[in-house]
Amino acid sequence: AQKITQTQPGMFVQEKEAVTLDCTYDTSDPSYGLFWYKQPSSGEMIFLIYQGSYDQQNATEGRYSLNFQKARKSANLVISASQLGDSAMYFCAMREGRDNYGQNFVFGPGTRLSVLP
């Protein structure tokens, strides 16, 4: 079974508008972390934002925010005021593990975001 699901293979957004990229996850571990990464066409993986399973508030980092709905097991990424440079693949990832070990990362299939001028 897929642990991370990203149902949108591709998304388009107009420059300066907000966009939401969906991510749902599956885990029985009470302690986990959720991450979003950006991969531009140049290929590097860039860490964007983190949400912990015990965090009471939604994470925010500049124009990025995470809409964390724990009961629904969703961790959607919201990008406000889209810029042309936001065009990239976006990966949602989860890290499970109560302690130092067993902390493997699982990545979703990704969503390709295209920002239109």
Added chain:
Amino acid sequence: GAGVSQSPSNKVTEKGKDVELRCDPISGHTALYWYRQRLGQGLEFLIYFQGNSAPDKSGLPSDRFSAERTGESVSTLTIQRTQQEDSAVYLCASSRSTGADKGNQPQHFGDGTRLSIL
């Protein structure tokens, strides 16, 4: 540099040859991961090292693939008798992991090795 370093950045080789890919993690990062990414695809987990514990090899696609890491230092991924299907970008990532950590340490990725099998 303080980032994850991978070498070579590009490798072209003939089918049937062995290749060795190198990853130098960020100093102090106990966890190290290898992934394969085929063109236009997501990340495929290969292997995970955590300190001196036995590695998680559950993602290795065949016995032609192996990886080593000594302690918390450099790792090498070896592919024997390469096949055309092995053509991909091989990404290495490392992350910190401490006793107080509850999983909030992100992975830091290298730039990858682009492997092309002729």
